[in-house]
Amino acid sequence: MREKLNVRQLLLVLLAAFSIYSCAREDFLQQETSKEAVSASSAKYASRSLWKEDDVYIGKVQQVFLKHANLERFNTTYGELYWNYAMSFGQFGEKYLLVPIVKKDKVVLLMEAVRKGDRLYFYEKNDMDLLTFFQHVLYSSIISHSEVIDGNKAAKAKYICSTRTIVIGCLNGQTDCEPVSYSHMVCEWQGDSGGGVPPKSFPPLGDPFGGGGGGGGDDGYEYPDPPEENPNQDIINQLTDYPCAQSLLEQLPNMNNELARVLKDIFQNNDDYRITFKGKSGLGDKDGITSTVSKPDSNKFFATIFLNDNVLKNATKEYILITMYHEVAHAYLDFELKRLGQAQFDETYPVYVTGADYAPDGTIVNRFGFKEGHQNVGFFLSTLENILSAYNPNLPPETVKAMAKAGITTMTEEEKVLNANERDTTLGKQKGTKCP
Structure with a gap:
């Protein structure tokens, strides 16, 4: 009342x-360098995101990827997946994910992972604004960050859109500059309610780059232990x-x-x-x-x-x-x-x-x-x-x-x-x- x-x-x-946990997490994020080891694509997921992510989903997606992908060819052709900076953009319930792909300290592409029932689909996402956003998250000096979630800003009522904002300090060694803000909104892909599966499958997991294990490509990959759709x-x-x-x-x-x-x-x-x-x-x-x-x-x-x-x-x-x-x-x-x-x-x-x-x-x-x-x-x-x-x-x-x-x-x-x-x-x- x-x-x-x-x-x-x-x-x-x-x-x-929870304040103890939050402070410890912030200290960890500030102390860690944003560059990953050479084996980033296969390293066990340990979130370095500034936001709360669907950790269960990220772990399962990585499991499916490592089972089917030809890592050597993937890394040579596209770059390395920086799983620790994967983002579910406010989506939980094992639904949606973006993973940055990095070459020579530059985010060159994103891998999008969408689950539909017991199938997992991978797509490539080459959105320049998103690439810039991830680039700053990985390599810039971030002063502050925030997130606003508003489902009614998307075209469909069932969509949930997350707008993530970062404020960064000086670039390229400058010392006298005004802070710069970067924002990006991502809306949850709602499967059939959102118009069906996107038309372009992410090539590295299908022919000719598959690494065995059966299935894949446009037919998706088997998702381990999917959650109930209406629990x-x-x-x-x-x-x-x-x-x-x-x-x-x-x-x-x-x-x-x-x-x-x-x-x-x-x-x-x-x-x-x-x-x-x-x-x-x-x-x-x-x-x-x-x-x-x-x-x-x-x-x-x-x-x-x-x-x-x-x-x-x-x-x-x-x-x-x-x-x-x-x-x-x-x-x-x-x-x-x-x-x-x-x-x-x-x-x-x-x-x-x-x-x-x-x-x-x-x-x-x-x-x-x-x-x-x-x-x-x-x-x-x-x-x-x-x-x-x-x-x-x-x-x-x-x-x-x-x-x-x-x-x-x-x-x-x-x-x-x-x-x-x-x-x-x-x-x-x-x-x-x-x-x-």
Whole structure:
């Protein structure tokens, strides 16, 4: 219930563990040189990407490639595959991949790997903008990097497009220069829904460069242990009547920020957690309510999150996105309170104060908030502001601040108005992205 809840702060507790990992990963990336060893094409995959990648898929694709390809001829004809810099561009579920091919410290081509069912297809991609982007990722001094995922920017509603941006420093030994930004958007190939398999198969794995093993070329290669196409997801999307919100929810665990990584580690591929999102009318000024189920001595977590249908229909994408993060955190804290009991909950989560309120239908619901004056509120507000700014860099700072503060701490009257404008785009005063 976003207008009063502070439960996004759950992630302060969880983020502590992940911050150590993030710092270690950044240090590793900064210390490692971007040049690979001579045996790059066959070296075991160990990601050096700046972003979160579908590591399972990359490993399996490499396995198929090494089984069928003639490496010596491939390396001579095309160059070496730098697997450690392979990118899935925000795609997870073993679907899509780009691997840079390098000759003499220059990215000369990309190999695209697309899975359809139990078949894996390889294509060559010679896109100059993408080649330039990969070249800078491998060989430039990168100051900062970011990623924005937005499925509605592509032609098909089912597409998920990832825009990755890097900011680099001086080139060629210069010392007095302005930082330069490079961005590139890649959309997931959706198989038949996207128009079928691309017409050009990647030649190195077919005749005349095949290395044995049978199959391949235009018929694809057998993919090891493909995942189910429609598995029982831990985050269940029942927002079919709200396509804009539905698309945002599909992206939620894969977005490149701390909150998304926490959600992913908690909920993905774990049968003990099940969250269902639904729309609901009659919630008034409440953005959402949550129903959780907890059994004694059980870690199984089942929750249904009801999002206000007026918000789903009329709010900006940014407002819906923050609301989803908030409600998942609320659901988890509600589950923990029921599982642990009040005394143990207070000991485990000393940051929060709990209370009770009534939903519009009279149901008693739990509320969570920061203890008055707690120092972590400032840090968490900054985290929320960073998420909103990364998703939409054009959102005015005052609007970002207002949306981040809503339901967490005291707001000025001006901030309340700015937040309300994002909640209801029918007013025509929003600064965020209006759903189509």
